[in-house]
Each structure stands twice: as C-alpha cells, then as structure tokens.
Amino acid sequence: MELEILNAKNSKPYGKVKVPSGATPIGDLRDIIHKTLKQTPHANRQSLRLELKGKSLKDTDTVESLSLRSGDKVYVKDLGPQIGWKTVFLAEYPGPLIVYLIFYFRPELVYGKAASLRISLSTHLAADCYTVHYVKRLLETIFVHSL
Template sequence: MATIKLVVKSRGGRELLPDGLILPYNATVDDLKARFAELKPYFYPSRQRFTLPPREGARSGEALVSGKRLSDYGLEDGSVLVFKDLGPQISYRTVFFWEYLGPLLVYPLFYFLPQLFYGDLKVPEKSVAQNLALAYWTFHYVKRELETVFVHKFSHATMPILNLFKNCIYYWGFAAYVAYFVNHPLYTAPPVNRTYAALAVAMLCQFANFRCHVILANLRPAGSAKGYTIPRGFLFNLITCPNYTAEILGWVAFTTATQTAAAGLFTLVGAAQMAQWAVGKHKRLLKTFDGRDGREKYPRRWIMLPPFF
C-alpha cells in the first residue's frame, strides 16, 4: 500500500517527530490523529489540532477537519503540518450537564430555605410571581438537561476543561443572584395578570427554542456522513439563529414576569454572548454557502433579533 511521510512541526517551528509521520496515502484526518497519539500518547486525539502551514501574510493555516482525507488538502510525501495542543479536554455533554445542574439545585434553595440567606427578616407567604418563577426556572433547566442527553448533536466532541469551571461559575452564580432577589422577603411582585401573560409568552418561547433544537439535530442524523447544510423550516426561514432568538425573548418575558433587575442583567449578559455566537455562525454560513462553483447560496436572513439584528 502506498504511504506518505509527513513532517509535523510545532507552531514555533520545532520538528516534533524526527522520523516523520508515516500514513497510508488514503488516510483520513482521524487516522492522522490516531497515529500521532500512538507516537505521542500524552496528546490524545481530542486535544490535537493540525493545520496547514500559513500562507504568506496569514497568521494561521487551514485547519484539518475530522472525517476528511489528507488528500483533500493536497498533502503528499514530505508535506508539513503544524500541530497545536488544545490542552486537557472534556466532553460537551459533561460540561452541559454540570452547568445546567447548578441552576436546578441553587435556585430552589432560596425559595425553600430563605432562613439561610436573609437573616432575621420575616419571610411572608410566597407570591404568585415567586411560585411561577420557580416553576418556570425549573422547567427551563430540566428541558436543557433533557436536550443535552436526547436532542443535541455536537459538531465537536470536546472542549477545553477550563470551560467547565467558567460555565459553571456563570450559570451557578447567576442562579444564586437571580434567586436571591426574586425570593427576597422584601420582594414586590408585579400585577398578577402581567406575570401570567409574561410567563405564557416565555413558555411559547421555550417550545419554539425546543423546535429549533430538534431541527438542528436532524441536520446531522446519527451515523450520517452528511456534511454541513443550511437549516430550513420553522423560524430558520427568517433567522439564522432562531434558537437564540427564542431563548432571549423567553428571558425577557421572565424578567417582565418577575420585575427584577437581576433577571434583566442575566438576560443582557446571555444575549450579548449569544449575539457573538450568532454572528460567527452567520458568517460561517455565508462563507460556506457562497453560491460559487455550484455551491448553494445562503439566503438572506436576520442574524438573531429581527428587525434590529
């Protein structure tokens, strides 16, 4: 069987394998990572990233994508690859599970055990807004946990382990922050009808968000070699990231239902992060589906929040 010998260098230019990396000519990127892990066991496949050498004037080269053949990148005997260690990795599902578990455990503490957080303040009977806020909050994060297990399909299997701590600090911290003020003994509830109406809207947003997640999951059926495709159907016909749209509007409605600045800040911070992700996804879709060389052209759509964004 024909083979090729690749030269693997660090980003600083140091050659990592003096004898080179020998692979079958028809090897895939996954074969490359597996073989490199055999030679360098410390760098298991999920923490490896290989790129082509950067072109003149570019800061980095094209990244090699799992599933593709090395020949797709024009690699041949003597070609150079640049290796980057992505650091210790952890699965997306594990991170999602723990970051969403926190809000499920933290928020109810302020509702059921107020004596732990509010000192000697007399705790009045819970208002309708406080009761429904707990119900909605719990529903939302139970939904997220179930989607993590049964719905989501991740384009990347892992992420840096540091993200586990960053994400947990964000979700667990904001859960405590919002719960502290919504369940405070001095909390003043908005009119009941406003709470009912706002949370009804919030629930509609949750079901819209779920529908979007199902559509995204079905773009890449289990075991399918199907590549990146344009999402279509439901709100995707108008918006690139309608799952974020529904998520944000749901929290806007929650903020309205509870009438708390804490919930509003949580909404704003989350919306800012989702806006960054949405812009990145929109640009990637425009670049991937540019209408050239027989490729489909990405249709004109709002990025996240029509008619503003």
C-alpha cells in the same frame, strides 16, 4: 504517502507517518499520528497545521483536498487537556437551579424580614416551571444528547 510530523512549539520532528490514501480525513490522520508516534499528544489534544503559525486544519478536510504530497510537513500543536461538552453542561446547568431554589426555599437568607410575607401562587408556579426546565435539561444531557 509519507508526511513529516513536527512539534508546533519548537519545530522538532516527531517522525514520519504513512498515510493510507489521499482520501484520508484530517480527523483520521490525527489518530494515525498518535498511534504511529507515541510521543505525540492524544488525538483529541492535537491541532494539525500546515504552517508553524497557520490555522488549524478542519477534521473534515482530506489529505488530497489540502494538496499534501509525500514529504510535506505537518505541525502538531498540543491543545492541552480537553473535557467533553457533556461535562460542561452537567457542570453548568445545576448552578442556576440551585441558586433559584435557595431563593425559593430559604427566602429569609436573601430578603430578611420581607421573607415572612405570604408567597404568591405565581411564585410557586414559577419555581415549579424553572425546576422542571433545568431538570429536563440535565436529563436530556445525560440520556438524549450524545456529545
């Protein structure tokens, strides 16, 4: 089966790709498109559509389930640069930890003269728990989760 691949931005054809079987998932089709037609965006940046302004196809859908036939048109939209979830979480989690620890270790920056008062045990415990919580999240992101 052969599908015509077009740019969703301007409807210009990229070319045609041969699909090995109807059971090919859309996720694999994106890889095939990029390998066959080098001028297309990388597979991670592609959004495939059946209509110019239509919805993006799910990676789990198959060519057969979408009733695609030889010669049908598939539009490729460039989603732009993509970053992984791991990067998002590694950028997100240190923020609250750093801000909290600034309040804890340098209270005079925030509270002024009131910072000279004795820090209670519950404040120390809260700082310990908060720190352990966010360090655990960072370590899980690095070593456990395969995002």
